[in-house]
Amino acid sequence: MENKLTKIRRTFAAQLTEKYKLKLIIPNNDASDSIFEGFINEMFNQLHKKRTKQDVELLKESNRNSPLFIQRKQLQKDIEDFQILNKRQDAHAVQQIIERVERRAMLNRKYDNREVKSISQLNTQCQSTIIPTVKMFTLSCSYRTLCSELIERFDWPSELFASEYDRCFCKTCYPLTMPNVYQSNIENKYPIIIPRNWMKFGLKIDEVQAKIHQIWDKWATSYHGTLPNAALSMIKHRQICLPGDKLLDGTHLTIRPGHIQDQKAFFTSPTVRYAAQNHYATPLEFTSQRDKYVYTAKIVLRCRQMPDSFTIQGETLNNSRINGADFCDIIPDEQIEWKTDKRGTVIFDGLCVRLTPVYNQTFHNTIYQSHANQTNVHN
Numbered sequence: 001m002e003n004k005l006t007k008i009r010r011t012f013a014a015q016l017t018e019k020y021k022l023k024l025i026i027p028n029n030d031a032s033d034s035i036f037e038g039f040i041n042e043m044f045n046q047l048h049k050k051r052t053k054q055d056v057e058l059l060k061e062s063n064r065n066s067p068l069f070i071q072r073k074q075l076q077k078d079i080e081d082f083q084i085l086n087k088r089q090d091a092h093a094v095q096q097i098i099e100r101v102e103r104r105a106m107l108n109r110k111y112d113n114r115e116v117k118s119i120s121q122l123n124t125q126c127q128s129t130i131i132p133t134v135k136m137f138t139l140s141c142s143y144r145t146l147c148s149e150l151i152e153r154f155d156w157p158s159e160l161f162a163s164e165y166d167r168c169f170c171k172t173c174y175p176l177t178m179p180n181v182y183q184s185n186i187e188n189k190y191p192i193i194i195p196r197n198w199m200k201f202g203l204k205i206d207e208v209q210a211k212i213h214q215i216w217d218k219w220a221t222s223y224h225g226t227l228p229n230a231a232l233s234m235i236k237h238r239q240i241c242l243p244g245d246k247l248l249d250g251t252h253l254t255i256r257p258g259h260i261q262d263q264k265a266f267f268t269s270p271t272v273r274y275a276a277q278n279h280y281a282t283p284l285e286f287t288s289q290r291d292k293y294v295y296t297a298k299i300v301l302r303c304r305q306m307p308d309s310f311t312i313q314g315e316t317l318n319n320s321r322i323n324g325a326d327f328c329d330i331i332p333d334e335q336i337e338w339k340t341d342k343r344g345t346v347i348f349d350g351l352c353v354r355l356t357p358v359y360n361q362t363f364h365n366t367i368y369q370s371h372a373n374q375t376n377v378h379n
């Protein structure tokens, strides 16, 4: 346990360094204990300075829902979590932090590996001390860049996004050797199925809601395919909209053709492949200004759903199977669709984007090569 805690503390310190873009070099894995302690002390100092700076800025801010307030709360929580790890008194709280750190590390593994490598190269030039540096490591694959271009074109308010939770699941960023599914923690009975070949942009969620419902620990992960305008509308409403609702813009939401009439429900799926069918995630044409190619774009909201608040059922769209095969290796077709009419039980924590090149072009770029060969599963 002692070894594990030491490792988790180091990993957490590295994650916070990255999250808050601290001007620090993360030591490589085989660095000595004293190097790590120096790194952790400096990391903690910089977090405190950041908090002090935010407090000064907040004196001018009256809106308690402003992004700065939310950032400040997040920073405070991270500082407190780190202190809990340092003190090691509250076993339950320590366990919860360990799970969070491990979960994040798992998603970041590829990212971390690359990071550690580049840092270890740098560290050979400055062996024994942790030297604050202005050099930051920004990693971005070409697929992520393309997807970002699409999102920029939507021109949504930047306050909606939590870019620290952006994750690319292209074959480069999330290779085939990584798991297709994982269990978030023992308290969560629903598996998380990786949206292979999708880029997920993190969305901000309400901290109070997250805390009182223990959303990160207990709520299921699901996907809801839709159109950009409908996605933005739901994100702005901060909840799902059901047929019959009068929306912020005054319009009434109607049941989309192809669905059972009079059924006022919201549909999701544990697998993005089902959620992204054309009926739900209507394909859009997107021409990139960067590479001048034409892509088919799809939008899927990543949701968190309260456990046991939805009905699990088979697919309801006829003729929607892909080549007669199951949608997913993990979730049987009879359980592929989740249905709910309870508004407060779904929140959106990510906007997933998928770009597929339009095939009648000659492609020479890496996007085509990396993303065209898809398996029938998990994407």
Ligand SMILES: [Zn+2]
Binding pocket: 141, 142, 143, 144, 168, 169, 170, 171, 172, 173, 174
């Ligand atoms: Zn990528």
